[in-house]
Structures are given as structure tokens and as C-alpha cells.
Amino acid sequence: MAEAFDAIVLGAGAAGLMCAARAGQRGRRVLVLERAEKPGKKILISGGGRCNFTNIGAGPANYLSANPHFAKSALARYTARDFLELVESHGIAWHEKTLGQLFCDGSAKQIVAMLLDECAKGDVEIRCGEEVVSVEQDDGFTVTTQSGTCRAPSLVIATGGPSIPKMGATGYAYELARQFGLKIVEPRPALVPLTLGGEEVLFRDISGVSAPVATSAGKARFAEAALFTHRGLSGPAILQASSYWRPGEPLFIDFLPEESGDFLLQAKRETPRATLRGWLRDRLPARLADILAERLGLEVEFGNAPDKALRAAGERLKRWTFQPNGTEGFAKAEVTVGGIATAELSSKTMAAKRVPGLYAIGEAVDVTGWLGGYNFQWAWASGVAAGEAL
Structure with missing residues (x-):
């Protein structure tokens, strides 16, 4: 005979544990089933093992979704400050890095331990190493x-x-959603390195070189570091832009985000004996400066360079066009864009509108955050929204 619970949560990741803890503490009898041999595996590797557990500035503008308004309700009702209070109540020391990113001083293990503690307070039962064979619905779920x-x-x-x-990540959430007739927004890799081919393979020669830039894909622009790799482009600025980039589209890099106007004409007036290569070497890593100067083909001193050529070179440096030939795929992607369509769910409770008793939370849903703790904040907020409704 089947064991009876008030709610079964599939997945002991960030969203699943948060949801189970909240529901358990509200008196629900909750079972969490996890395929892996231990809970919170993705949490443990995040932030270089220190878990970038939220971003203090997290708001709806930091998320991609077919419905950009969907995340507003959950994010407003459970904020980064709320999660920080929970972290502090467990005595976990933390620090803020750049751009509002919050990390544990110690280890990501502290966040997993905190979530398991919260689950224990609600008498939540967690079973790991459990492979789901089937899910059936009648007057409930078996x-x-x-x-x-x-x-x-x-x-x-x-x-x-x-x-x-x-x-151990799979597309199981989508299989289950389809079983219950829920629509899926086509999933694709996000926060993922981009690959270069053709003439741009030249940039692979400077593998390991990093520089602060501003990248643009679609309407999104991110000012952070870019890293050249043996396969193409990576680093925070590229990972951010990758969520907005679509195959076949260009990616633009501003190699001199601090410069504006006709900056090379100004350089010509101030230092007519300088060369573009030398001028760039003062501002960028030498190997990157050399490759850009080579591609621009301006080898004369500024004083001997036509204004038109300097202006064109300046424009290219501010909006260098790359044509990525792909991404490094789900294997290297930190998260997924797309997933269970938000049109199928209540933004208040995460419940499926057409399937009573079914909920979807976290990365399984078509809500994807920027790099920097935003995806964890969505996991906490959507988990709490469902946990309060169960």
C-alpha cells in the first residue's frame, strides 16, 4: 500500500528544499524525493564552493521569461533581504562581492545544512537515491x-x-510537464561560453587573456570581464550576454567602455607620435591590444593617420562585431533559458492552472536570472510561494 503524504516534492535542490521546509513548518507532511545520492548538489558547486546565494538588488528586471511580469509577485513577497535574514539566523557569515553578489565566507555546505535544518524543523522526510519510475494522477498523485x-x-x-x-541534471521536469499537458518554452543553454569559428579563430590564440569590456546581445548590455578561451569567448560579460544571444545573431564587444566621442582623434592631438598598438597596450592586455591593432591595420603614427581612418577604428573598438558559431551547450551552461511555460502557472502560488495539486518551481520554470545570485533568489522565492500554498 502507498505511503500517504500531504505533498511530494520532486528534487532536493534549492527550490525543492525551500518549498518543503516552508510547507513542513506549516504543518504539512512533506516527502522530498531526490535522484542524486545527496541533496543540494548544484548548491555545493556554486560560487566556486562558496555559494553566491542571492543578489541584494534582485528584481524582475534581472530575469528573462516569455512573460517578464510573471516573476514579480514571488520576488516581491520573498526578497533577498528575507533570505539574508534566514542566513544570519543560522549564524552563517557572508560577504558582498561586486554588483550586489552575496557569498558565504565559509562554504556552500553551510547553505545546504541550513536548508536541511529548516526541513527538519518541519519534519520533512528527504529520501535520496530515488529514481522516479512513474507518476500517475487520479484524485491525487501516485x-x-x-x-x-x-x-x-x-x-x-x-x-x-x-x-x-x-x-545529474536532466530534462525530466519537461517530460513530466508534458505528461500533464503543460506547454514548454523551448529550453536552451544560458550563462554559457560562446564558440568562435572562421576568421575569428584568430582570437583563440590569446586564450587565457581577460579584459573589462561591455558586451551587447539583443537589447541587453553588460559591463564586466570577458575572457578569451581556446574555444571562443567566456567570462562574466559573455555569460550574461549569452542568455540573450540567439544562433545566427552577432555579439558586440566594446573594448574601451571608459572612452567616448572621437577618442582616437583626441589621442592624435595629444600624442601625435603614438601608434594605435602602443596606445591600446596602455589600456588593454598586450596580446589583446596587438591582435586588435593587427585587425584594424593602422600601423602608422597617429599624426600620419587620416582622421577618417582613426574615427572608423574608434567606432570598431567601441562596437567590435563577433559572429559566434554556437555555445558550449548544456554541459557548460550554468542555467537554462525556457522551461515550463509561465502561462500555465499561477504567479502567486506556482500552481498549474489546469492540473489541480500540481506545482512547478525554480529552474524548471521559464524564469532565468542573470549571473550573480539571481537564480538562487528565484529558487527561494518560487519555493516559498509554493510552500505557502501547499
Whole structure:
């Protein structure tokens, strides 16, 4: 006979544990089923093992979704400050890095331990190493794993997206959603390095070189570091832009975000004996400066260069066009853009509108944050929204 619970949460990641803890502390009998051998595997590797657990500035503008308004409700009701209070109540020391990113002083293990503590307060049962064999719906949900069957009137899909498959990530959330007739927004890798081919392979020669730039893809622009790799482009500025980039589109890099106007004409007036290569070397890593100067082909001293040529070179340096030939895929993607369509869900409770008792939270849903703690904040906020409704 099937064991009975009030709610079954599939997935012991950030969103699943947060949801289970909140529901358990509200008196619900909650079971969490996790395929991996231990909970919170993605949390443990995040932020270089220190877990960038939220971003103090997190708001709806920092998220991509087919419906940009969907995330507003959950994010407003459970904020980064709320999560920070929880972190502090567990005595976890933290620090702020650039751009509002908050990290543990110690280890990401502290965040997992905190979530497990919160689950324990609500008598949540967590079973790891459980492979779901089938999920059936009648007047509730019956979940069968290799070790038995359990039932509950509510089921929460918190199994994440397919990014980082070596951590055990799969597209199971989408299979389950389709089983219940929920639409899926086409998933694609996000926060992922981009690859270069053709003539741009030349830039692979400076693999390992990093520089502060501003990147643009679509209408989005990010001023952070870019890193040249043996396959193409990476670094925070590129990862951010990759979420907005679509195959076939160009990516633009401003190599001199501090400069404006006709800056090379000004340089000509101030230092007529300087060359473009030398001038760039004062502002950028030498190998990058050399490759840009080479591509621009302006080898004469500024004083001997036509104004038109200097103006054109300046414009290119401010908006250098790359034509990536792809991404490094889900294997290297930190998160997934797309997922269970928000049109199918209540923005207040994360409940499926057409399937009573079914919920979807976290990365499984078509809400994707920027790099820098935003995806964790969505996990906490959507988890709390569902946990309050169960």
C-alpha cells in the first residue's frame, strides 16, 4: 500500500528544499524525493564552493521569461533581504562581492545544512537515491520509485533544468510537464561560453587573456570581464550576454567602455607620435591590444593617420562585431533559458492552472536570472510561494 503524504516534492535542490521546509513548518507532511545520492548538489558547486546565494538588488528586471511580469509577485513577497535574514539566523557569515553578489565566507555546505535544518524543523522526510519510475494522477498523485510507492494530493516539480548534466541534471521536469499537458518554452543553454569559428579563430590564440569590456546581445548590455578561451569567448560579460544571444545573431564587444566621442582623434592631438598598438597596450592586455591593432591595420603614427581612418577604428573598438558559431551547450551552461511555460502557472502560488495539486518551481520554470545570485533568489522565492500554498 502507498505511503500517504500531504505533498511530494520532486528534487532536493534549492527550490525543492525551500518549498518543503516552508510547507513542513506549516504543518504539512512533506516527502522530498531526490535522484542524486545527496541533496543540494548544484548548491555545493556554486560560487566556486562558496555559494553566491542571492543578489541584494534582485528584481524582475534581472530575469528573462516569455512573460517578464510573471516573476514579480514571488520576488516581491520573498526578497533577498528575507533570505539574508534566514542566513544570519543560522549564524552563517557572508560577504558582498561586486554588483550586489552575496557569498558565504565559509562554504556552500553551510547553505545546504541550513536548508536541511529548516526541513527538519518541519519534519520533512528527504529520501535520496530515488529514481522516479512513474507518476500517475487520479484524485491525487501516485509516485512510484524503485523502492516503493507514495501518494499525495499535491506534487511539486522542482527537478531543475538540463544544465550541468554531469551533476545529474536532466530534462525530466519537461517530460513530466508534458505528461500533464503543460506547454514548454523551448529550453536552451544560458550563462554559457560562446564558440568562435572562421576568421575569428584568430582570437583563440590569446586564450587565457581577460579584459573589462561591455558586451551587447539583443537589447541587453553588460559591463564586466570577458575572457578569451581556446574555444571562443567566456567570462562574466559573455555569460550574461549569452542568455540573450540567439544562433545566427552577432555579439558586440566594446573594448574601451571608459572612452567616448572621437577618442582616437583626441589621442592624435595629444600624442601625435603614438601608434594605435602602443596606445591600446596602455589600456588593454598586450596580446589583446596587438591582435586588435593587427585587425584594424593602422600601423602608422597617429599624426600620419587620416582622421577618417582613426574615427572608423574608434567606432570598431567601441562596437567590435563577433559572429559566434554556437555555445558550449548544456554541459557548460550554468542555467537554462525556457522551461515550463509561465502561462500555465499561477504567479502567486506556482500552481498549474489546469492540473489541480500540481506545482512547478525554480529552474524548471521559464524564469532565468542573470549571473550573480539571481537564480538562487528565484529558487527561494518560487519555493516559498509554493510552500505557502501547499
